[in-house]
Amino acid sequence: MIKSTIRDVARMAQVSISTVSRVMNTPDSVAESKRNRVLEAIEKLQYQPNSFARGLIYKKSFTLGLLIPDIENFYYTGIIRGMQDACIKFGYSLMICNTDRDKDRLLSYIDTFHEKQVDGIVFASDVLYPEYYEKLVRTKIPVVLLSTHSDEYDIPCVEIDDEAAAYDAVKFLIELGHREIGMIGFNHDNSISGPPRYEGFARALTEAGLERNVGKIRFATHRFEHAYDAAHELFTDYPELTAVFCVADEFAMGVISYLKDRNVLVPGQVSVVGFDNLRMANMFIPKLTTIAQPIYELGYRAAEKLHELATTGNVSVLRERMAHKLIVRESSREK
Amino acid sequence: MIKSTIRDVARMAQVSISTVSRVMNTPDSVAESKRNRVLEAIEKLQYQPNSFARGLIYKKSFTLGLLIPDIENFYYTGIIRGMQDACIKFGYSLMICNTDRDKDRLLSYIDTFHEKQVDGIVFASDVLYPEYYEKLVRTKIPVVLLSTHSDEYDIPCVEIDDEAAAYDAVKFLIELGHREIGMIGFNHDNSISGPPRYEGFARALTEAGLERNVGKIRFATHRFEHAYDAAHELFTDYPELTAVFCVADEFAMGVISYLKDRNVLVPGQVSVVGFDNLRMANMFIPKLTTIAQPIYELGYRAAEKLHELATTGNVSVLRERMAHKLIVRESSREK
DNA sequence: CTGAAAGCGCTAACAC
DNA sequence: GTGTTAGCGCTTTCAG
Numbered sequence: 001m002i003k004s005t006i007r008d009v010a011r012m013a014q015v016s017i018s019t020v021s022r023v024m025n026t027p028d029s030v031a032e033s034k035r036n037r038v039l040e041a042i043e044k045l046q047y048q049p050n051s052f053a054r055g056l057i058y059k060k061s062f063t064l065g066l067l068i069p070d071i072e073n074f075y076y077t078g079i080i081r082g083m084q085d086a087c088i089k090f091g092y093s094l095m096i097c098n099t100d101r102d103k104d105r106l107l108s109y110i111d112t113f114h115e116k117q118v119d120g121i122v123f124a125s126d127v128l129y130p131e132y133y134e135k136l137v138r139t140k141i142p143v144v145l146l147s148t149h150s151d152e153y154d155i156p157c158v159e160i161d162d163e164a165a166a167y168d169a170v171k172f173l174i175e176l177g178h179r180e181i182g183m184i185g186f187n188h189d190n191s192i193s194g195p196p197r198y199e200g201f202a203r204a205l206t207e208a209g210l211e212r213n214v215g216k217i218r219f220a221t222h223r224f225e226h227a228y229d230a231a232h233e234l235f236t237d238y239p240e241l242t243a244v245f246c247v248a249d250e251f252a253m254g255v256i257s258y259l260k261d262r263n264v265l266v267p268g269q270v271s272v273v274g275f276d277n278l279r280m281a282n283m284f285i286p287k288l289t290t291i292a293q294p295i296y297e298l299g300y301r302a303a304e305k306l307h308e309l310a311t312t313g314n315v316s317v318l319r320e321r322m323a324h325k326l327i328v329r330e331s332s333r334e335k
Numbered sequence: 336m337i338k339s340t341i342r343d344v345a346r347m348a349q350v351s352i353s354t355v356s357r358v359m360n361t362p363d364s365v366a367e368s369k370r371n372r373v374l375e376a377i378e379k380l381q382y383q384p385n386s387f388a389r390g391l392i393y394k395k396s397f398t399l400g401l402l403i404p405d406i407e408n409f410y411y412t413g414i415i416r417g418m419q420d421a422c423i424k425f426g427y428s429l430m431i432c433n434t435d436r437d438k439d440r441l442l443s444y445i446d447t448f449h450e451k452q453v454d455g456i457v458f459a460s461d462v463l464y465p466e467y468y469e470k471l472v473r474t475k476i477p478v479v480l481l482s483t484h485s486d487e488y489d490i491p492c493v494e495i496d497d498e499a500a501a502y503d504a505v506k507f508l509i510e511l512g513h514r515e516i517g518m519i520g521f522n523h524d525n526s527i528s529g530p531p532r533y534e535g536f537a538r539a540l541t542e543a544g545l546e547r548n549v550g551k552i553r554f555a556t557h558r559f560e561h562a563y564d565a566a567h568e569l570f571t572d573y574p575e576l577t578a579v580f581c582v583a584d585e586f587a588m589g590v591i592s593y594l595k596d597r598n599v600l601v602p603g604q605v606s607v608v609g610f611d612n613l614r615m616a617n618m619f620i621p622k623l624t625t626i627a628q629p630i631y632e633l634g635y636r637a638a639e640k641l642h643e644l645a646t647t648g649n650v651s652v653l654r655e656r657m658a659h660k661l662i663v664r665e666s667s668r669e670k
Numbered sequence: 671c672t673g674a675a676a677g678c679g680c681t682a683a684c685a686c
Numbered sequence: 687g688t689g690t691t692a693g694c695g696c697t698t699t700c701a702g
Contacts, residue, residue: 003394003452003475005695016673021697031671046473048449052396053695055387056678059338063430063451072412072614080406084433088440093447095398096431098419105423112428114383116398117338138381140338224618253618260620279407283559283588285595285620340679351689356681366687388679391694 012041063093065118071098074278082299120306166200177335178243182216227254249274267333286330347376398428406433409613417634455641501535512670513578517551562589584609602668621665
């Protein structure tokens with residue numbers, strides 16, 4: 001009933017434990033006859049080397065940790081798929097920790113990572129507060145930031161160009177002929193992409209001589225319902241709006257849902273552009289026009305970068321940017 | 336730069352390593368003055384006991400494994416949240432493995448679990464094929480099935496009553512006055528909930544003298560797009576339908592999307608009932624009438640059960656059923 | 671090519 | 687109360 005050990009295998013194959021170890025690690029250094037006997041014993045005993053013992057020696061756990069703020073968000077779910085594939089490529093396991101945007105939980109997951117000695121951590125949890133940074137540094141575990149970055153610390157990161165992406169979205173709306181454009185954004189104080197996306201919005205507007213719109217913005221906090229409420233505020237204050245740029249697909253859905261409840265047609269009367277291109281963007285009615293992030297690739301790349309960092313001690317490019325792309329579907333129309 | 340060990344702490348605190356070990360495990364058995372010195376050293380060195388060494392001794396990893404088929408599905412995402420909370424309660428870490436419905440990947444994740452010696456596995460990956468079962472058994476790791484069960488093997492499971500849930504959904508449609516009712520289901524051969532949900536559908540129909548409908552069914556495989564296509568087939572063959580029961584919210588969205596493209600009003604002309612009550616059900620337009628599964632609780636309960644199994648060696652109830660509930664929203668209407 | 675033995679960091683008897 | 691020591695299962699010199 002007990003897990004078999006290298007000793008059991010050695011005994012059954014009539015060899016020493018070193019020989020067994022060798023067939024597991026450098027099979028060519030063992031005479032064929034013995035090797036076969038060992039292999040047979042391994043098969044018969046369903047032997048699996050004990051990863052604790054190995055970890056003790058190698059000082060590596062062959063697992064990576066991932067910190068995300070909200071697993072019930074297709075954005076992070078796509079990240080996970082990318083990371084998991086990269087992990088398989090490199091032979092890592094992945095330990096996914098969902099903080100639910102709870103600070104204490106995040107901190108305690110870092111402890112877990114430290115204790116379990118993960119070989120690296122991908123931090124995809126928005127702003128890297130000093131408190132998080134300090135704790136992360138003290139563990140001495142390599143860290144890569146995903147869809148976030150730090151101005152103060154030199155931590156490798158992979159992300160998109162939020163300012164440019166937002167600019168593209170708003171410019172598209174302008175080219176469609178819209179003149180009264182609003183925005184549903186992320187709060188500037190506890191999100192990393194909030195400010196740059198706002199700046200992209202403002203720049204596109206300004207370049208087109210539409211500065212009067214730059215204040216037509218309301219903020220929401222991640223969820224559909226908040227965006228619904230924010231849309232209500234936005235349209236109450238600015239009923240003239242014919243288009244709104246949303247910094248998340250979920251916000252776009254909230255806005256469209258609000259408009260629908262007010263019998264305003266999308267895209268008939270109001271155009272809505274989202275951000276992320278989640279799987280849902282294509283399922284919603286109407287299908288969302290949106291800025292596509294290379295979500296899967298972002299996750300994949302973060303793991304690659306972390307592997308590079310954990311293996312070589314540093315990375316070739318510190319801050320990496322991946323390309324975004326506007327996807328035109330049904331929620332936008334010419335004015 | 337190297338992680339500090341129990342020896343470093345002992346040296347700094349001028350005590351033996353056993354004393355350090357004691358303050359970590361049975362603090363009361365150490366004199367206060369020494370204890371304080373040790374605590375201080377621990378803090379100063381940022382000491383974290385090495386979990387490999389501990390695992391070697393305890394033969395426990397304090398982590399649970401979870402096998403899911405599709406992380407880009409809010410169903411599993413909700414399961415994860417429940418499990419993660421339960422894991423925190425019991426002091427486990429959670430290792431989430433997404434198989435993407437790939438057999439080889441699933442098998443190789445079982446190897447990983449074996450090697451990492453997780454203390455238990457929750458298998459939420461639909462049908463438990465003999466091949467999976469064999470492999471799982473050989474690892475000797477405790478297993479709990481989630482939203483699936485096995486007729487052949489006595490493995491603990493937690494799930495809902497699929498037949499009854501489907502029955503409730505269809506009965507609701509009938510009570511609304513619908514007489515021509517179709518269904519979008521899961522294939523019967525590679526899904527565990529496919530058959531019982533179909534049976535619930537058929538029973539409700541039969542009890543109401545509507546046997547003529549029992550064949551009005553098409554199958555889809557998990558995704559929105561498939562359901563869209565299946566809806567096309569269903570309505571082409573049975574244009575008389577005024578209601579359709581879908582065994583997943585995502586299917587309901589696919590159906591509604593199809594209907595929308597054909598200018599058929601939901602719920603105006605056709606009522607649609609979903610299944611699961613995902614977070615999205617409430618965001619879609621129209622909001623979905625659906626059978627709510629206690630998703631979070633299912634995940635939470637599975638972890639509790641697994642803990643019970645791993646700790647005591649068996650479970651008090653082998654097959655556990657949790658309650659479902661019909662939630663009426665906007666996608667259904669009286670005929 | 672193969673075996674003996676040291677040691678990774680920690681816990682748990684066992685002495686004192 | 688506290689220190690010494692024997693392992694947990696494995697890899698890796700080091701001899702032979």
